[in-house]
Amino acid sequence: MSDPQPDPQPDPPTAPGRTAAVIPAAGRGVRLGPGAPKALRTLGGVPMLVHAVRAMARARAVSLVVVVAPPEEEAVAEVRALCAQALGGAGTAGGTAPGAELLVVPGGGTRQESVARGLAALPADVDVVLVHDAARPLVPVATVDAVAAAVRAGAPAVVPALPLADTVKQIAPRTGAQEDGAPEPVVATPERALLRAVQTPQGFDRAVLAAAHEKIALAGEGATDDAGMVERLGLPVVLVPGHEEAFKVTRPLDLVLAEAVLARREGQL
Ligand SMILES: Nc1ccn([C@@H]2O[C@H](COP(=O)(O)OP(=O)(O)OP(=O)(O)O)[C@@H](O)[C@H]2O)c(=O)n1
């Protein structure tokens, strides 16, 4: 009689991959007014991008930061030097950041293209991706960790979000004849309690985000956020609580607020 065959062994558990943060930082900052590319403008004497890189690198989960720089050769070199110094913790305001690996790649003409270039640079062992605007320099580390943890817990796409302070009106699409500043007809008032304002970092299972960027063609100025692209594939997106300090620096008044938040953090207010 032959020996009984041993039960087939289950596959050994595969080690989880790494979490990377992709930081699109190639925007011009037109709404902020004339000056350097927005990511290189300073807050508390430190470029906005450096604050954003540190916030990502301080998160427990993040071991790789991919910065998508303004595409000009000099800008890529400047961004690489600034970020390398920030990750080495070289004594600039805001303290040191733990070492995370750094990659810097040139960006594209829209946010969608810039994020796609960041994704294309990711090494094979990354399985969770956080996409974070350089223009949200003051995001608390706890928000970054919460987003990463929700993806690790199984959600394919996770977005930090806050309820709205203002009521929102929907207007009719603009006609060519409409002049700037002319009264705009209102067509609806969506129920505010059912609306959320979304922030970054948005967290994704890498394969899901890659599929969204492969399948959603660039149209016009491109998608305004990555989670919206995932929704268009019919895949689930969930929200977790965002944070007031994760606001986007878009207009000049946002810079005033950001300086005040930073000063309060540093005990000056
Ligand atoms: N071609 C682009 C456009 C935007 N972004 C990045 O996407 C984030 C969100 O964009 P936004 O705040 O709108 O920045 P800008 O495009 O720079 O702003 P504006 O529209 O006022 O020019 C920013 O970190 C910005 O650097 C990017 O990487 N590449």
Ligand SMILES: C[C@](O)(CO)[C@H](O)COP(=O)(O)O
């Ligand atoms: C991704 C984003 O920050 C979520 O609020 C936002 O959509 C970026 O949009 P922008 O047009 O680049 O400001």
